[in-house]
Amino acid sequence: xxxxxxYGAAQEQAFLKESLFHVIxxxxxQGNRLRQNYxxxxxxxxxxxxxxxxxxPYRFTLKMKNQGDDKTAxxxxxxxxxxxxxxxxxxxxxxxxSSEEEARRRVDTFRLLLRSDVALVLVDGQKLRDHxxxxxxxxxxxxxxxxxxxxxxxxxxxxxxxxxxxxxxxWIMALSKADLHPEFDVHGFQDLVIEKAAGELASLQDVLTGxxxxxxxxxxxxxxxxxxxxxxxPGRIEVTERVGLGLLLPVACLLPLERLAxxxxxxxxxxxxxxxxxxxxxxxxxxIMRAKGIDEFLKKVPKVGPLLARIGRPTLAALLKxxxxxxxxxxxxxxxxxxNLRATLTQFKLDLDQGVRDNLLxxxxx
Numbered sequence: 001x002x003x004x005x006x007y008g009a010a011q012e013q014a015f016l017k018e019s020l021f022h023v024i025x026x027x028x029x030q031g032n033r034l035r036q037n038y039x040x041x042x043x044x045x046x047x048x049x050x051x052x053x054x055x056x057p058y059r060f061t062l063k064m065k066n067q068g069d070d071k072t073a074x075x076x077x078x079x080x081x082x083x084x085x086x087x088x089x090x091x092x093x094x095x096x097x098s099s100e101e102e103a104r105r106r107v108d109t110f111r112l113l114l115r116s117d118v119a120l121v122l123v124d125g126q127k128l129r130d131h132x133x134x135x136x137x138x139x140x141x142x143x144x145x146x147x148x149x150x151x152x153x154x155x156x157x158x159x160x161x162x163x164x165x166x167x168x169x170x171w172i173m174a175l176s177k178a179d180l181h182p183e184f185d186v187h188g189f190q191d192l193v194i195e196k197a198a199g200e201l202a203s204l205q206d207v208l209t210g211x212x213x214x215x216x217x218x219x220x221x222x223x224x225x226x227x228x229x230x231x232x233x234p235g236r237i238e239v240t241e242r243v244g245l246g247l248l249l250p251v252a253c254l255l256p257l258e259r260l261a262x263x264x265x266x267x268x269x270x271x272x273x274x275x276x277x278x279x280x281x282x283x284x285x286x287x288i289m290r291a292k293g294i295d296e297f298l299k300k301v302p303k304v305g306p307l308l309a310r311i312g313r314p315t316l317a318a319l320l321k322x323x324x325x326x327x328x329x330x331x332x333x334x335x336x337x338x339x340n341l342r343a344t345l346t347q348f349k350l351d352l353d354q355g356v357r358d359n360l361l362x363x364x365x366x
Contacts, residue, residue, distance in 0.1 A: 001037075001041075001047065001048055001229045001230075002176065002227060002229050002245070003034060003058055003085055003087060004034045004035075004037035004038045004041070004048055004229070005038060005041070005229035005230060005239060005242060005245060006085075006229075006245050006248060007023065007025065007031065007034040007035065007038065007058075007060070008034060008035050008037065008038020008039065008041075008042070008239070009038070009239065009242065009245065010022075010023035011023075011035055011038075019065075020064060020065055020335075020340040020343055020344050020347070021062045021063060021064050021065060021081075021340065021344055022062070022063045022065065023060055023061075023062055024060065024061045024062075024063055025058070025059070025060055026059040026060065026061060027058075027059065030056075030058060034058070038239065041229075041230055041237040041239055042237065042239045045235055045236050045237045046237075047237070055086070055087065055088045055089060055105065055106075055109040056086075056087045057084055057085070057086050057087070057112065058084070058085040058086075058087065059082070059083075059084050059085075060082070060083045060084075060085070061080050061081070061082055061083075062080060062081040062082070062083065062249070062344070063080050064080065064340040064341050064344065065340055081253060081341075081344075083249065083252055083253075084116070086109075086112060086113045086116060088109055088110075088113060106153065107153055107156045107157070110150075110153055110157055111156075111157055113168075114157060114164060114166075114167055114168065114211075115164075115166045115167070116168050117168060117169070117170070117252065117256040118168055118169075118170045118172065118251060118252055118255060118256060119168035119170070119171045119172070120172050120174045120225075120227075121142075121143075121146065121171060121172065121173050121174065122174050122176045122227070123139075123142065123173060123174065123175050123176065123189075123193070124142075124176055124177060125175055125176055125177030125178055125179070125180040125181055125228075126177055126180060128175070128181070129180055129181070135192060135196045136196040136197065139193065139196050139197035139200055140197070140200055143197060143200035143201065143203070143204050144200060144203070146204060147200075147203055147204045147207050150207055150208070150211070151207055154207075154210075154211060157211065158211065162213075163210070163211055163212050163213045164211055164212050164213065165212075165213050165214070167211070167212045167218075169217055169218055169219065169256060169259060169260075170219045170223055170255060170256060170259060170364075171204075171208070171218075171219065171220045171221070171223075172223040172224065172225055172251070173189075173190075173193055173201075173221060173223070173224050173225075174224070174225045174226070174227050174244075175189045175224075175225075175226050175227065176227045176228070176229075177227075177228060177229075178226040178227055178228040178243045178244065179228040179230070179231045179232060179241070179243060180232075184226070185226070185359035185360075186224050186225060186226050186359050186360055186361060186362050187359060187362065189224055189226060190224040190362050193221070193224070194221075198221075201220060201221035202221075204220060204221075205218075205220040205221065208220060214267070216263070216266075216267050217259075217260075217263040217267060219259065219364045219366065222364035222366060223255075223361075223362060223363055223364050224361070224362040225244055225247065225251070225355075225360060225361045225362070226243050226244045226360050226361075227243060227244040227245065228241075228242060228243035228244065228245075229242060229245065230242060243360065244355075244360050244361075246351065247351060247352070247355045247360060247361055249348060250348035250349070250351045250352045250355070251352070251361075253345070253348050254345070254348045254349055254352060255352065255363070258352075258363075259364070262366065324350070324353060327346055327349055327350060328346075328350065330342070330346050331343055331346040331347055331350065334346060
């Protein structure tokens with residue numbers, strides 16, 4: 001439902017008119033099915049069928065509408081963004097595989113999942129509502145199921161028995177169907193999770209820490225967000241009243257880079273692993289920071305440890321030190337010159353900050 005709402009909304013004329021980019025499904029048939037689901041919700045209040053025992057990766061390309069002028073084009077580092085959304089069936093954590101083939105599919109799926117940049121642990125808003133007053137029972141079932149499922153597959157998931165370098169470094173607790181809980185902003189949800197499930201989160205962290213190299217570069221139970229694919233009423237689904245879906249692209253694209261910059265300042269991360277913690281960190285940073293007045297700002301920023309081994313100057317760390325006004329100026333300049341890629345990335349940064357102010361997102365301070 002979430003991925004159908006995400007993709008379907010990106011095909012609406014209102015979005016296409018205002019957006020700097022197109023969201024294109026790499027698989028046309030898959031994209032049509034997602035849009036069909038979305039239109040079924042929008043026009044007929046028809047909920048998409050659940051996906052039991054089917055793990056599906058959805059691959060999208062964010063293609064910029066305008067590539068900028070010739071000068072911008074000559075210095076372009078890349079011209080599109082890719083998003084791979086891995087959807088897995090929750091039943092895999094609750095039931096044993098029915099065959100050797102299904103067991104193999106589970107391992108293959110999780111090996112792909114565990115090479116993503118961000119993982120969302122979805123807390124089902126309906127199940128949370130069903131467990132009102134005893135939420136700890138639901139949290140225990142959810143988190144222990146995830147923990148035990150990973151433990152059972154640990155040997156097969158590791159690289160020849162060695163802990164993983166490529167691994168989701170940010171595990172976000174996300175309340176799905178947030179429209180069922182109007183009493184919660186993201187801080188209320190965070191408080192509930194910590195109050196009812198702090199021990200379970202610590203247990204999950206222990207398991208994940210044992211699967212990954214550089215375990216200090218890992219955030220579990222530190223980031224929270226609210227998500228809702230639509231507002232559901234009797235006989236009606238209002239698809240325009242989404243919650244948090246506009247943050248998914250900024251979270252997937254920029255949040256890992258923000259976190260990488262902090263970790264690179266705090267920890268001694270081997271140079272050969274830096275590029276594996278977040279794809280194209282140096283390229284993204286260089287693209288965003290290539291703006292009027294920023295070069296002089298960068299010269300004043302102290303050098304930042306091992307990050308310099310891959311980035312000539314600490315551009316990524318400096319990005320975090322820019323004020324909102326500076327980011328807005330870069331964004332405005334990029335829009336004027338038609339550099340939609342840089343405008344999009346800086347807009348993602350502004351969107352993340354706005355999500356925090358709107359109480360839809362909590363970002364770890366570590």
